[in-house]
Every structure is written in structure tokens, then in C-alpha cells.
Amino acid sequence: MPGTVLLLAASPVGKSRLVDAASVLPVLAAVPPAVLSGTDTANVVELADPLEPQAVLTRLRAVAATPGPLTVFIAGQLALDRRQHLPHLALARTTPATVRYTALPWQWIREEFRLRSPGSTTLLVDLHADAEAWGWLRTHALDSGRNNAVFGRIAPPPSRRTVAVPAYMKTIATILRSGWRPPVEQLHQQAFGRLGPDAYGDVVLTVPPAPVAVPGRPLYRPERPRPHTPPQAASPDGPVGAGRAPQAPAVVPPQPQDPHVQITAAVQDGRHQDAEALALTHEQAAARAHGVASEQALHWSEVRADLAMFARDSARSCRIWLTVAETRLTAGQSPDAPTVEKAVDRAHHQWGQVRDKTQAQELGALLAQLRARVPGRRPGALENVQKQLRELQATPF
Numbered sequence: 001m002p003g004t005v006l007l008l009a010a011s012p013v014g015k016s017r018l019v020d021a022a023s024v025l026p027v028l029a030a031v032p033p034a035v036l037s038g039t040d041t042a043n044v045v046e047l048a049d050p051l052e053p054q055a056v057l058t059r060l061r062a063v064a065a066t067p068g069p070l071t072v073f074i075a076g077q078l079a080l081d082r083r084q085h086l087p088h089l090a091l092a093r094t095t096p097a098t099v100r101y102t103a104l105p106w107q108w109i110r111e112e113f114r115l116r117s118p119g120s121t122t123l124l125v126d127l128h129a130d131a132e133a134w135g136w137l138r139t140h141a142l143d144s145g146r147n148n149a150v151f152g153r154i155a156p157p158p159s160r161r162t163v164a165v166p167a168y169m170k171t172i173a174t175i176l177r178s179g180w181r182p183p184v185e186q187l188h189q190q191a192f193g194r195l196g197p198d199a200y201g202d203v204v205l206t207v208p209p210a211p212v213a214v215p216g217r218p219l220y221r222p223e224r225p226r227p228h229t230p231p232q233a234a235s236p237d238g239p240v241g242a243g244r245a246p247q248a249p250a251v252v253p254p255q256p257q258d259p260h261v262q263i264t265a266a267v268q269d270g271r272h273q274d275a276e277a278l279a280l281t282h283e284q285a286a287a288r289a290h291g292v293a294s295e296q297a298l299h300w301s302e303v304r305a306d307l308a309m310f311a312r313d314s315a316r317s318c319r320i321w322l323t324v325a326e327t328r329l330t331a332g333q334s335p336d337a338p339t340v341e342k343a344v345d346r347a348h349h350q351w352g353q354v355r356d357k358t359q360a361q362e363l364g365a366l367l368a369q370l371r372a373r374v375p376g377r378r379p380g381a382l383e384n385v386q387k388q389l390r391e392l393q394a395t396p397f
Contacts, residue, residue: 003071004037011077027173053105070121077130086107117147123144128155135306151184160312172191266278275307279303280304283297292327293328301327
């Protein structure tokens with residue numbers, strides 16, 4: 001059966017652009033459609049820097065309706081709307097203030113592919129998150145649908161005045177230009193194997209294909225959430241209105257504001273010191289209440305590491321991530337525990353952004369010691385640190 005391929009590359013124009021998403025399209029377009037799809041023949045739909053969310057939705061619905069295998073390549077920029085704090089794919093006209101109206105809600109992608117047969121849809125994703133979206137990813141997963149295979153990466157915001165490139169997607173295209181498409185899991189692993197140290201701190205997306213439905217057995221389709229109405233307690237004197245006046249509703253005290261919301265607002269306003277101070281206060285309170293190595297305290301340490309990244313202080317961010325990793329290991333966590341590997345990977349990524357030679361040498365020595373204990377999932381991480389340390393030592397001040 002013929003396959004269908006959607007190539008979607010989108011990013012804002014002007015100062016809001018973090019990644020030149022459309023730069024990958026010529027490389028992908030050079031790959032034969034059948035290789036992109038992994039089928040004998042395939043139709044290709046291409047969207048380059050679209051302007052309107054509704055226009056993208058129309059294309060999503062069209063490809064979702066095709067009966068055969070569907071492969072979707074998405075390169076772009078992830079942003080949150082300021083009202084509901086939901087992830088969106090930024091489009092050409094998107095600015096931080098207009099995400100809700102000019103960007104594509106990520107849930108539209110999930111919903112349009114929701115009714116497709118399990119195992120028939122594959123998403124290959126290369127996204128760069130802005131500061132707010134990167135913070136959101138700490139406590140949320142990017143939900144792309146339960147029936148879809150999803151592979152790729154979400155990278156943190158690039159350095160100031162730097163426009164990143166979709167390196168993961170370009171690597172995918174380069175591999176496919178050989179004329180042969182390996183299984184998607186293997187393709188994903190090969191692409192990450194070719195990426196450099198800048199990818200160590202990325203959020204890696206690996207959702208394998210869903211099992212194919214058995215013929216004759218209906219697919220399970222979850223219902224939409226229904227509003228919950230708590231049952232009204234029965235009155236011992238009979239129902240309200242039967243000779244008994246209704247009681248006044250209980251006064252519910254206002255709930256304290258989520259500190260994460262306050263921190264996000266401070267970062268958006270450029271008040272990085274205020275955000276750091278608030279996070280440090282919560283970290284110290286959690287350490288007193290639960291212990292320095294508790295998940296409550298370490299959560300706030302990780303928040304502070306990301307805040308340092310948003311403030312463009314890569315050295316401080318690296319140091320905090322190194323401390324988090326050491327604390328977890330000292331507490332008895334395994335070197336291959338995901339939380340430990342994440343901390344070391346993030347430290348490695350931030351170390352690569354440090355421009356001061358003295359700080360880079362100091363932090364690199366600490367990172368090398370950690371990498372010897374926590375090599376991570378990608379080969380060559382320790383060798384990469386050692387090589388860069390030798391280059392630093394050979395470079396005069």
C-alpha cells in the first residue's frame with residue numbers, strides 16, 4: 001500500500017526565531033519518497049514556514065485520512081501559550097505574546113492522528129524549546145498520541161543571538177540519502193550517534209510503534225474527560241426546600257499560588273535574580289523538611305540549574321547539575337538511573353557552552369570524573385570530555 005509523508009518545518013520570523021527549521025527541507029526533499037516512507041511508493045506533502053494554524057490543520061486532516069502508513073517529519077520551535085501554558089508549534093507569525101492565536105497547538109497533532117490504526121503512524125521530531133517550554137518539559141511529557149511511534153529530540157534554547165539548526169533532522173536526512181531506510185528505532189539511534197556533545201542535554205523522544213490491531217477486534221478509543229459533579233450530601237431533615245432553608249456554602253480559603261508560575265513570570269520579565277532567589281528559598285525549605293538528597297529538594301536544585309541556563313550562566317548551571325548528580329549517587333542511586341544520567345547529560349551540555357577557560361577546565365575535570373562513573377546512553381561521552389580538556393590545556397590564555 002502506498003505511504004504518505006508530511007514534511008513540516010516551521011519557526012517564527014524575526015527576533016523570536018530560535019531555529020532555522022526550513023533549512024532541513026532541501027535535504028529531506030533530496031531523499032526519494034519511498035525511502036522517506038519506508039514503502040514501495042509514497043506521496044509527499046511539504047509545508048515550509050506556514051503562516052496560519054488552520055492551514056496546517058487542513059493538511060494534518062488530509063494526511064490523517066490516508067489509509068496507508070504515514071510518516072511525519074517535524075522540525076521547529078516549541079512554545080507555550082500564556083493563558084493555558086500548553087505546548088504549541090510556533091509558526092512564521094508567532095511571537096511570545098501571540099502563541100495562543102498564531103501557533104499550532106500540539107494537541108491538534110495528537111487529536112488528528114488519534115483515530116488512525118495503531119502502528120500506522122510515525123513521527124520524527126526535531127524541536128528547540130523556548131525558555132518557558134523548556135521549563136514546562138521538566139514536569140510534563142510532550143503527548144503525541146498513544147497509537148503513534150515518536151522518535152526525535154527536544155533541544156534547550158540556543159545561546160543568545162544564535163539561531164540553531166535542526167541537526168537531528170539533517171542527520172536523519174543524510175542517513176536516508178544512502179537510499180536505504182533502516183527500522184525507525186535503528187534510524188533514530190544512528191542519528192543520535194552522529195550528533196556531537198551539544199545534544200547531550202536534549203530531551204530524547206523514544207516511543208516505539210504501537211501494536212497493530214487484531215482484525216475483528218475493535219480498537220479501544222478513550223472517551224474525552226467528563227466534568228465531575230460531586231454528589232450532594234443527603235440532609236437528615238429531608239431535601240432542601242422541604243421546610244428547611246439551604247445552608248450557606250462553606251468559605252474556601254484561597255489556594256497559595258504555585259511557585260513555578262511565579263518563577264516563570266519572573267523569567268519572562270527578565271528578573272532572573274528574583275527567580276533564582278525564589279527557587280533557592282524553596283530548595284532550602286525542602287532540604288530542611290525532607291533532607292538534602294530528597295526528591296523534593298533535588299527538584300528545586302534542578303529548577304535552579306535551568307534558571308541559570310535561562311540567565312545564560314552556563315558555568316553555574318553546569319555546576320548545579322554536577323552537584324545534583326553527585327548527590328543522587330551519594331544517596332545510593334545507580335549510575336544508570338535515568339535521573340542520574342539526565343543530570344550528567346545536562347551538565348555536559350552546559351559545560352560545552354562555558355567560554356571562560358579557567359571555569360571550563362575546572363568544571364571539565366569534575367565532569368570527566370563523573371563521566372567515568374556515568375557514561376550515559378550515547379557512546380563516546382567520556383572521550384569527548386577528555387578530548388576537549390586536552391584542547392583547553394593546549395590553548396593559551
